[in-house]
Amino acid sequence: MFMFLDCCAVNPVESTTNDFDTTPWCTTKGECQSTNAEIPKACCVGVTETNYTSAPSSCYADVQSGTYNKKGCFQALKELEEELEEKNTAHTTTVLVLEIILFVLEVSQVILVISICRSSNEA
Template sequence: MACNCEGIIGIAFLITNILLSYTIIIAGVFVIHIIFIALWYTMINKVDGELKNKLIVSLKENFIEDTVTNLDPISNAWNHMFMTLDCCGVNPVESTSNDFDHTPWCTTVGSCQDNTSQIPRTCCIDVNGMTYPSAPNACHANVTSGTYNAKGCFEVLKKKLLSQSPGSIGVVITIMLIEIINVTLAVAIGCHKD
């Protein structure tokens, strides 16, 4: 805001020093925007692998029960995510052997460890916070195709995040174009005065 006032004052009163400092500030901001865009595209690929690994570790260490009322808030969050995003696990669920096999829910205690479930009831199609307890056995016990959300949550989250990219990049590019116009006008006015 102060930078815009500086530019307006410089243009209104044709003060060359103010126009020069305005031009330098806007050029610096322009460079920062270029760096932002470069980092955005660089980090997308890096985040891809790291995010997936962190999600797998979180699921393996924290998924303890296929309910939304247990004492572990992270386990509850996983179950809410399965129902909200219509996904299941981190990777797509293709059979009874899946991401849940190494979770406490399957190895220590839970309906998976008891062999009554292969995937959480919260992964079943068309369940919500009220109806998941009565999810059909064909879904959570038999993992019958078409009864559960087969998509992995990583791909669903990645798609949601990447859907925001074009809009964000578009705004930055629009701002950069305005900055180019402002710098060009400031330089032209400054040169014209002399």
């Protein structure tokens, strides 16, 4: 999720004190201790599944500003939800407009047929 949404932790990461401090990942026996990390490598800017192992230590160990995704994943998920809602609303509006246009065209065809029938009855 960190790599897909370009986010890190639940709340925004501001420094080496962050959401990971009290997690099993970073307690006295967690992965954090064995790699001297403050945040997971997945939080680093530009890290993908293919280059995960070569993430720069300035990101995960030193937490240097600009090297990691500061946005919290809670906010990133909210933004994704809003974006999907906007697309859904835009899609619904487009479908509604198209349905109205089709209705107007059908009514126009009926009026045209009625006009043609009246013209041929008068002739």
